[in-house]
Amino acid sequence: MLIRKPTDIPPSEITPRAVYRARRRFLLAAGAGLAASLLPAAAAGVTVQPQVRRKLSPIVRGPYGTDEKLTPYEYVTTYNNFYEFGTGKSDPARNAGTLRKSPWTVAIEGEVKKPKRIALEDLLKLAPLEERIYRMRCVEGWSMVIPWVGFPLAKLIDWAEPTGNARYVEFVSLADPEQMPGVRVPILDWPYTEGLRLDEARHPLTLLAVGLYGEALLDQNGAPLRLVVPWKYGFKGIKSIVGIRFVERQPVTTWMRASPREYGFYANVNPEVDHPRWSQATERRIGEGGLFNRRIKTLMFNGYAEQVGQLYSGMDLRKYF
Amino acid sequence: MLPAKIALNWLRYLKGVVFLLALLPLARLLVLGVLDRLGANPVEFVLRSNGTSALTLLLATLAITPLQRWSGAGWLLALRRMLGLFAFFYAVLHVLSYVWLDQWFDWHAIAQDVMEHRYLLVGLLAFLLLIPLALTSTDGMMRRLGNRWRPLHRLVYLAGGLGVVHYLWLVKKDLTLPLAYGVVLGLLLAARLYPARRRSDVMPS
Numbered sequence: 077m078l079i080r081k082p083t084d085i086p087p088s089e090i091t092p093r094a095v096y097r098a099r100r101r102f103l104l105a106a107g108a109g110l111a112a113s114l115l116p117a118a119a120a121g122v123t124v125q126p127q128v129r130r131k132l133s134p135i136v137r138g139p140y141g142t143d144e145k146l147t148p149y150e151y152v153t154t155y156n157n158f159y160e161f162g163t164g165k166s167d168p169a170r171n172a173g174t175l176r177k178s179p180w181t182v183a184i185e186g187e188v189k190k191p192k193r194i195a196l197e198d199l200l201k202l203a204p205l206e207e208r209i210y211r212m213r214c215v216e217g218w219s220m221v222i223p224w225v226g227f228p229l230a231k232l233i234d235w236a237e238p239t240g241n242a243r244y245v246e247f248v249s250l251a252d253p254e255q256m257p258g259v260r261v262p263i264l265d266w267p268y269t270e271g272l273r274l275d276e277a278r279h280p281l282t283l284l285a286v287g288l289y290g291e292a293l294l295d296q297n298g299a300p301l302r303l304v305v306p307w308k309y310g311f312k313g314i315k316s317i318v319g320i321r322f323v324e325r326q327p328v329t330t331w332m333r334a335s336p337r338e339y340g341f342y343a344n345v346n347p348e349v350d351h352p353r354w355s356q357a358t359e360r361r362i363g364e365g366g367l368f369n370r371r372i373k374t375l376m377f378n379g380y381a382e383q384v385g386q387l388y389s390g391m392d393l394r395k396y397f
Numbered sequence: 398m399l400p401a402k403i404a405l406n407w408l409r410y411l412k413g414v415v416f417l418l419a420l421l422p423l424a425r426l427l428v429l430g431v432l433d434r435l436g437a438n439p440v441e442f443v444l445r446s447n448g449t450s451a452l453t454l455l456l457a458t459l460a461i462t463p464l465q466r467w468s469g470a471g472w473l474l475a476l477r478r479m480l481g482l483f484a485f486f487y488a489v490l491h492v493l494s495y496v497w498l499d500q501w502f503d504w505h506a507i508a509q510d511v512m513e514h515r516y517l518l519v520g521l522l523a524f525l526l527l528i529p530l531a532l533t534s535t536d537g538m539m540r541r542l543g544n545r546w547r548p549l550h551r552l553v554y555l556a557g558g559l560g561v562v563h564y565l566w567l568v569k570k571d572l573t574l575p576l577a578y579g580v581v582l583g584l585l586l587a588a589r590l591y592p593a594r595r596r597s598d599v600m601p602s
């Protein structure tokens with residue numbers, strides 16, 4: 077019989093971490109009626125990997141606030157959808173800390189005067205950093221109130237100088253299996269892409285965020301640079317952006333490719349248009365009321381109808397969901 | 398291999414241990430709840446935990462018969478009813494967490510939610526199927542139903558299948574876990590069908 081040295085294990089036999097984790101999760105769940113998970117550490121209270129928390133300054137107080145109670149920092153940084161770091165809500169916080177955020181450059185391409193690349197440091201010089209407190213509504217029926225730090229995407233668009241042909245903006249996330257364990261599993265068609273109509277992208281509410289709670293973004297929240305579009309479902313807020321492309325025709329986004337029946341291009345928060353999986357009429361505010369946290373009514377355009385309603389006048393929002 | 402027979406007091410201990418093990422998921426929720434460690438979305442956490450426990454215990458229940466047939470350990474059957482009732486117990490807690498914690502007895506919203514979302518309809522069907530099975534699990538009912546008890550209780554496979562479909566349809570993209578449950582259910586069903594045909598004449602059970 078042939079005995080292999082340990083080093084002879086072909087790479088194909090080494091289980092990718094995300095797959096292994098999924099398996100382990102299954103075994104954990106199935107094993108002896110969940111007996112193994114009595115320990116609090118194994119459950120909901122996830123510890124964030126030591127990542128450097130860096131204060132951002134100066135920050136000016138931007139327009140468009142809300143006086144609603146902020147979602148605690150702990151929850152904003154441990155309850156995330158970021159499939160590049162795993163599909164469970166606590167996976168990103170557990171697996172993050174691996175992103176190499178400097179140097180970080182963003183490629184500006186497509187219908188622009190001149191394609192160019194911009195380093196994160198230079199990007200930060202385009203406009204003063206503002207704090208914007210926005211509601212964030214996830215398509216899964218939960219919401220948060222988050223004090224973002226960033227500046228209007230419009231400032232970057234001005235700098236990018238799109239041509240007259242540009243009608244849409246497409247965003248591309250980093251998809252590096254070395255830094256993002258979830259990308260090793262073809263759960264979505266990597267890299268993650270998103271898109272906005274140019275007028276949506278230029279809207280003063282649309283934010284290019286680099287931080288929250290006064291500090292630089294942690295990996296699980298989409299470090300170092302992400303999009304925040306508060307009147308749309310959370311998945312439009314693409315994370316860890318490495319590319320911005322100006323295009324003439326409406327881009328097809330990752331979630332549209334994954335399930336066109338469920339996810340449309342616009343993805344505006346709309347309590348009247350249901351998602352096949354979740355009712356969109358109500359939502360649960362994270363971090364309030366514990367077990368007795370009651371659902372609240374979801375507002376049209378997530379409560380930003382006054383600011384953005386006119387972008388969609390005359391459009392059938394059932395058709396363009 | 399499992400021993401064909403065990404002493405009665407051992408069986409009693411074993412049942413006690415399985416009883417306590419089956420209570421662990423609930424104990425865990427209580428401990429985490431008291432410590433305020435149910436996470437960012439406690440309602441979802443409790444709802445999902447109970448759903449997972451229900452399905453896991455349902456599969457554990459279904460594993461007893463094939464295990465018993467292969468090993469000849471008849472005493473295993475003494476655990477089957479308890480496991481099945483625990484599966485039902487967690488299904489009740491699961492549905493209760495939905496109706497109470499998630500929807501706050503808003504029957505209008507619940508009706509709409511269930512009608513519009515197929516995963517809920519299938520879950521409801523699975524739950525409705527489990528009710529007559531739980532009600533007819535007593536010795537008295539077994540006797541009264543006689544020959545009809547077995548075919549009735551085969552419905553548990555259907556309930557398991559609907560539970561898996563419920564799970565498959567509710568996850569957004571990562572189908573790993575529901576598929577794993579589905580594979581286990583399929584294997585258990587296959588294990589059940591295969592030896593039954595060959596042995597039924599030798600070993601009426």
Ligand code: HEM
Nearest residue numbers: 445448449451452488492495517520521523524560564567
């Ligand atoms: C009236 C019946 C039922 C209702 C209304 C119901 C409702 C739900 C809801 C709302 C969820 C969470 C969905 C989400 O978070 O997106 C869920 C998850 C689940 N349910 Fe049910 N359910 C029912 C019956 C059942 C039954 C009978 C079983 C098992 C046999 C079951 C097993 C599960 C499982 C395994 C999950 C997923 C848990 C997880 O994600 O970890 N459900 N159910």
